[in-house]
Amino acid sequence: MLVAFSVAPAGGESDSVSKAVAEAVRVVRESGLPSETTSMFTTIEGEWDEVMAVVKRAVEVVQQRAPRVSLVLKADIRPGHTGQLTAKVARVEEHLAAD
Template sequence: MLVAFSVSPLGGESDSVAEAVAAAVRVVRESGLPNETNAMFTLVEGEWDEVMAVVKKATEVVQAVAPRVGLVLKADIRPGFTGQLRAKVERVERHLAGPGDQPTE
């Protein structure tokens, strides 16, 4: 299972969310599950229960410092497949490198 999620504090006294988001990302990285963080989401790969436990813990870390929390979650549930965090991107890259996408001179 692949999960893309974004958790962010809402309300409170600061406009900056970086510190709370960093605490959530730290939870993900310390989980040991394959993961990747970009400007909008953190992706995590693993079995349903372990991934959802990480999302819950990351949300709780943010909730500890904010009166309200926003959580956006998208999941790709495909039993029997692992390594998809990288494999899905590699498949797209192969198509981009195909004959129809070669630069012309």
């Protein structure tokens, strides 16, 4: 499964969220799961329980910095498929190159 999520502190004293987000991204990277971070979301790939455990840990580290946390999550649940973090993009690129 692929999970794209965004976690950020809410209700803090500063409008800068980069330090808290960096801690959440560190959790993802230390998990060892395939991942990609962009300006808006971090996408991770793995089995349901392992992916959700990483999301939970990422939320917990952000909670240490703020009294309230915002979480946005989107999942692509497709049993039996792996490597989709890059394969989905490659298929789109193939179509673009063919046109």
